[in-house]
Amino acid sequence: MANRVKIGVLNLMHDKLDTQQRFARVLPDADLTFFYPRMHYQNRPVPPEVAKTSQPLDLNQIKEFDGFIITGAPLDHLDFDQVTYIEEVRCLLQLLDKYKLQQLYFCWGAMAALDYFYNIQKRILSKKIFGVFPHLIIEPHPLLNGLSKGFIAPHARYAEMDKTQIMQDPRLTINSVDDNGHLFMVSSLEKPEQNFIFSHIEYGRKGLKKEYEREIAAHPERHYKKPENYSLSNLLFQWKDTQKTFFNNWLTQVKKSKLVLLDK
Structure with a gap:
């Protein structure tokens, strides 16, 4: 269909198939193409399930998309330069810009x-910031349209970007934080196409439970905190409305941007 937009997704998550299904669910009106970083598999075979559902990142394709997503990755504890595929990600960022x-x-x-x-x-x-939390909107933004004070969203991470640096940078603004002051959204003032989200807002009802179980299975000798405000025995999709509103807003932005480019 002519009004459908093309979205590229660099999928860096542990649970790649679940991640694909999540983004397909929250962006049903977009044509999604999933990529994996070539450098991640330079010394080992690509897992069959990854090769079957994703493509190696092709930087020559980037200009063909209307929008692009880079997912989270279980790499919070590593310095960026320690990540095997960081240069590939940086080349992608350069082209997206x-x-x-x-x-x-x-x-x-x-x-x-x-x-x-x-x-x-x-x-x-x-x-770890882990659980479901209410949020404040500090600075309005089109992606937050329709969300009210106290909107609910899930978080799961071991790191935070330096808020003082962000606030001191005139090119950036903090749009929303949770009730503990942790980042939800940062955006660029000079490049409005750039938006930075620190919530796993793409997660479905079981997302936090699966992450908790995956960590315990990987390191049973460690103690992991359970997600806050989220019962592992009675799973509630508290952020469903937030998720729908947010991704609809972003898809609207992508469509508007596409029309502007077509008119040029």
């Missing part, structure tokens, strides 16, 4: 992008 595509960066993807574009520092937290 060049072509001015509508960009949505999630969690680690948002951290890497803020580091690359604005040299904002990442800070490791003393404990």
